[in-house]
Amino acid sequence: MPADAIVQVRGVGKSYDGGVEALREVNLELPTGRLSTLLGPSGCGKTTLLKIIAGLIAPTGGEVWVKGKKVEGPGPERAFVFQDFALLPWANVLRNVAFGLELRGLAWEERAKIARDYIGRVGLKGFEASYPHQLSGGMRQRVGLARALAVDADILLMDEPFSSVDEQTRRKFQEDLLALLQVERKTVIFVTHSIEEAAYLSDQIVLLSPRPGTVSRIIRPDIERGGTSPDEIRRDKNYLDVVDEIWQILKRYVD
Amino acid sequence: MNRKEPILKRSLVWQLISFALFFGLWELAGRWPVSLAFPSFSKTFLALVRITADGSLPKAYLVTLQPLLIGIALCGIAGIGFGIGMGLSRAIEWASLPLFIILQAAPMAAIIPLITYIYGIGLTAKVLAVVFLAAPVVVMNSYKGIRNTNPSLIQMCRSFLGTRRQEVIKIILPHAGALIFAGLRLGLAMGFIGVVIAELLITPTGIGDLITYHSSVADYPEMFATIVSIIVIAALAIHGLERLEQKIFPPEIRGS
Numbered sequence: 001m002p003a004d005a006i007v008q009v010r011g012v013g014k015s016y017d018g019g020v021e022a023l024r025e026v027n028l029e030l031p032t033g034r035l036s037t038l039l040g041p042s043g044c045g046k047t048t049l050l051k052i053i054a055g056l057i058a059p060t061g062g063e064v065w066v067k068g069k070k071v072e073g074p075g076p077e078r079a080f081v082f083q084d085f086a087l088l089p090w091a092n093v094l095r096n097v098a099f100g101l102e103l104r105g106l107a108w109e110e111r112a113k114i115a116r117d118y119i120g121r122v123g124l125k126g127f128e129a130s131y132p133h134q135l136s137g138g139m140r141q142r143v144g145l146a147r148a149l150a151v152d153a154d155i156l157l158m159d160e161p162f163s164s165v166d167e168q169t170r171r172k173f174q175e176d177l178l179a180l181l182q183v184e185r186k187t188v189i190f191v192t193h194s195i196e197e198a199a200y201l202s203d204q205i206v207l208l209s210p211r212p213g214t215v216s217r218i219i220r221p222d223i224e225r226g227g228t229s230p231d232e233i234r235r236d237k238n239y240l241d242v243v244d245e246i247w248q249i250l251k252r253y254v255d
Numbered sequence: 256m257n258r259k260e261p262i263l264k265r266s267l268v269w270q271l272i273s274f275a276l277f278f279g280l281w282e283l284a285g286r287w288p289v290s291l292a293f294p295s296f297s298k299t300f301l302a303l304v305r306i307t308a309d310g311s312l313p314k315a316y317l318v319t320l321q322p323l324l325i326g327i328a329l330c331g332i333a334g335i336g337f338g339i340g341m342g343l344s345r346a347i348e349w350a351s352l353p354l355f356i357i358l359q360a361a362p363m364a365a366i367i368p369l370i371t372y373i374y375g376i377g378l379t380a381k382v383l384a385v386v387f388l389a390a391p392v393v394v395m396n397s398y399k400g401i402r403n404t405n406p407s408l409i410q411m412c413r414s415f416l417g418t419r420r421q422e423v424i425k426i427i428l429p430h431a432g433a434l435i436f437a438g439l440r441l442g443l444a445m446g447f448i449g450v451v452i453a454e455l456l457i458t459p460t461g462i463g464d465l466i467t468y469h470s471s472v473a474d475y476p477e478m479f480a481t482i483v484s485i486i487v488i489a490a491l492a493i494h495g496l497e498r499l500e501q502k503i504f505p506p507e508i509r510g511s
Binding site for chain 1: 405407408410411412413414415416417418421425426429507508509
């Protein structure tokens with residue numbers, strides 16, 4: 001597995017002024033073309049770790065390598081999906097989805113064409129001219145996802161993307177995400193605090209312990225996904241075992 | 256739209272009733288009389304017609320609006336520019352934030368004698384009076400608008416490889432637009448106060464002259480008509496700007 005790790009996290013630590021230590025000595029390899037989840041209780045630094053990989057936060061110790069290059073800041077091979085969507089309230093769906101391309105200086109026609117394509121793929125066809133305030137939480141996050149897909153990065157970094165979305169929408173969104181990834185072949189790093197979400201989506205689950213966050217266990221669920229319907233996965237014995245296994249570990253951190 | 260119209264009509268009726276009530280009470284108070292120097296509504300209204308017809312009121316406005324418009328234009332360009340600079344640069348913020356906090360809190364009328372001492376009694380002094388009153392709120396609003404940019408949007412811009420320049424132009428400025436505009440509106444309100452204070456305290460010109468003159472010869476209806484006219488014009492101007500603000504920056508697409 002190390003051979004085809006697209007992201008390598010080496011001894012990463014992060015302390016904030018005032019002595020709060022968010023992460024300590026995190027070592028991690030994230031395989032190409034797979035979906036890895038960072039899972040842990042709140043305050044375990046999983047979002048901090050994701051933002052360090054994204055190049056949005058500088059670590060105080062260690063380093064991150066992406067595709068053989070040391071991370072010094074954000075890069076074109078990584079795209080971020082934000083927990084609070086981070087959409088421009090004054091721009092419509094089309095401009096929001098095309099925003100990453102706009103920043104890269106693509107001509108309007110060209111970026112609108114690409115954006116329309118991805119708006120269709122995330123299931124928002126017909127909403128191109130809508131503004132974020134006219135959309136539900138789930139639809140807004142689809143805009144955020146389309147924006148990240150539109151820049152054609154190899155790695156999608158998703159920071160609790162479904163946490164402010166209601167349960168039904170969340171399930172539908174998870175299924176759509178898996179279907180989309182079948183086509184897109186991206187590496188996804190996904191932060192969540194939901195055990196079920198992690199077990200359902202992931203090829204690899206990284207369990208983080210709280211304060212300071214460090215890797216406590218790595219689980220690779222062996223769930224047959226090809227051809228099985230989402231509902232079958234949710235009844236799969238391996239799926240249920242993984243959920244239970246994670247819970248047995250995380251239970252210790254909850255008081 | 257169809258359901259909105261009757262509500263609009265009804266609110267117009269209520270507004271007219273409230274005006275009628277107010278003017279009626281004023282008429283009563285004037286006839287009672289509360290004071291010999293307090294004219295009734297009808298006398299004031301007739302005086303307003305008189306000073307408008309003989310040209311003295313329009314002429315006074317031409318004089319008064321000069322320092323006001325020059326002062327507000329200065330605030331609009333330099334004040335907004337400075338506020339944006341303060342929001343974007345820690346160094347400018349460090350050097351000038353205390354000054355504007357003090358200016359915002361200081362009773363500005365007290366420094367008007369100082370302005371007169373340095374700049375005399377001409378247009379410059381009156382423009383400065385407007386600027387001193389209006390600038391703090393214009394600058395502070397622009398500064399806060401910039402500083403309150405949603406940090407998540409800035410991170411988003413950086414993560415999609417936006418440069419600092421793109422960050423300012425595509426995220427920070429549109430985000431601050433509504434607050435900056437609101438600052439300009441509040442600045443105009445302060446500017447009206449500034450220009451009238453200047454015309455009363457420095458040398459009587461324009462509206463200040465009309466008020467002082469009619470008061471000195473005991474033409475109280477004319478004096479009141481002048482005062483009422485400036486209140487109405489200020490209120491209408493500020494309300495107009497507020498309407499414009501709602502149109503350009505509807506609350507649901509505002510950043511802040």
